Amino acid sequence: MLLNTYEPWKFAFSRDLSSLEEIQSNSWGIIGVPFDSTSSYHTGSRLGPITVREASFGFENYNFDFKKDLNTIFYDFGDLNVVSGNCIKTCEILEETILELSNYKIKPLIIGGDHSISYGSIKGILNDFEDLTVVHLDAHRDLANELIGEKFSHGTVLRRVHELGINELIQIGIRSSSKEEEEFVLNNENITNFSSVDVKENFGNILNKLAEINTPIYLSVDIDVLDPIIAPNVSNPTPSGISIKNIQDILKNLNDKNIIGFDLVETSSNNLGDITSINASKIIYDFLTLF
Numbered sequence: 001m002l003l004n005t006y007e008p009w010k011f012a013f014s015r016d017l018s019s020l021e022e023i024q025s026n027s028w029g030i031i032g033v034p035f036d037s038t039s040s041y042h043t044g045s046r047l048g049p050i051t052v053r054e055a056s057f058g059f060e061n062y063n064f065d066f067k068k069d070l071n072t073i074f075y076d077f078g079d080l081n082v083v084s085g086n087c088i089k090t091c092e093i094l095e096e097t098i099l100e101l102s103n104y105k106i107k108p109l110i111i112g113g114d115h116s117i118s119y120g121s122i123k124g125i126l127n128d129f130e131d132l133t134v135v136h137l138d139a140h141r142d143l144a145n146e147l148i149g150e151k152f153s154h155g156t157v158l159r160r161v162h163e164l165g166i167n168e169l170i171q172i173g174i175r176s177s178s179k180e181e182e183e184f185v186l187n188n189e190n191i192t193n194f195s196s197v198d199v200k201e202n203f204g205n206i207l208n209k210l211a212e213i214n215t216p217i218y219l220s221v222d223i224d225v226l227d228p229i230i231a232p233n234v235s236n237p238t239p240s241g242i243s244i245k246n247i248q249d250i251l252k253n254l255n256d257k258n259i260i261g262f263d264l265v266e267t268s269s270n271n272l273g274d275i276t277s278i279n280a281s282k283i284i285y286d287f288l289t290l291f
């Protein structure tokens with residue numbers, strides 16, 4: 001099936017596309033991935049793609065925070081035909097879909113879904129790019145080797161991504177992990193860690209690190225990186241998180257870099273217009289305004 005997707009809704013300001021022949025290269029392509037089978041606490045991120053898209057209709061074309069119109073060209077290709085209960089198969093379908101998009105030089109913008117799907121997305125990206133830095137915003141490291149006996153899970157996804165042979169993993173906003181994950185970080189020189197306290201107190205160090213990146217970048221945002229006051233409906237709410245302003249400052253400082261893929265995962269809103277989906281949508285809206 002073409003792009004393996006169906007179309008329940010479209011993100012605000014996305015361009016119409018009657019045929020793939022009209023597509024403009026080097027634009028962004030949104031794909032929703034309504035898959036939450038590996039969620040270990042609250043489920044519901046399968047509704048993320050629809051609630052995040054719906055929330056986008058509350059924003060204006062002019063992005064006040066950046067004094068700029070959202071005139072980036074992007075398309076919304078709908079939702080992936082996921083295989084509930086099967087992370088590996090779902091990731092394979094996502095990888096194939098991303099390869100299909102890359103034939104048209106379209107960069108993937110993924111709306112999750114639980115974090116396990118980033119594996120399929122990054123694997124798809126690595127078919128075209130040998131060098132890749134993953135910038136990962138999250139309350140959690142997601143570096144466990146297994147979670148409840150599972151190798152492919154939202155708690156192991158960055159470990160599996162690390163095994164794919166990326167250049168570097170930069171984690172920002174971390175405030176929850178296991179001893180095993182801490183040891184793994186200490187034993188791997190190509191993982192850099194910034195906690196949520198670093199975001200608030202040592203932000204200059206983060207900006208220096210981001211400025212040094214000289215490879216293409218994949219940006220993965222787990223919405224639980226935000227404080228649960230402004231993003232309560234996530235799979236694993238974790239106190240003392242960061243703000244939308246912090247995310248905007250990170251995005252601004254990546255503006256001259258080559259971002260070639262983006263995902264925003266773990267939005268588990270169960271009703272339209274809730275604050276978690278609005279803030280998730282705001283991050284995508286800001287991202288698209290800047291890139």
Ligand SMILES: [Mn+2]
Nearest residue numbers: 139140222224
């Ligand atoms: Mn997380």
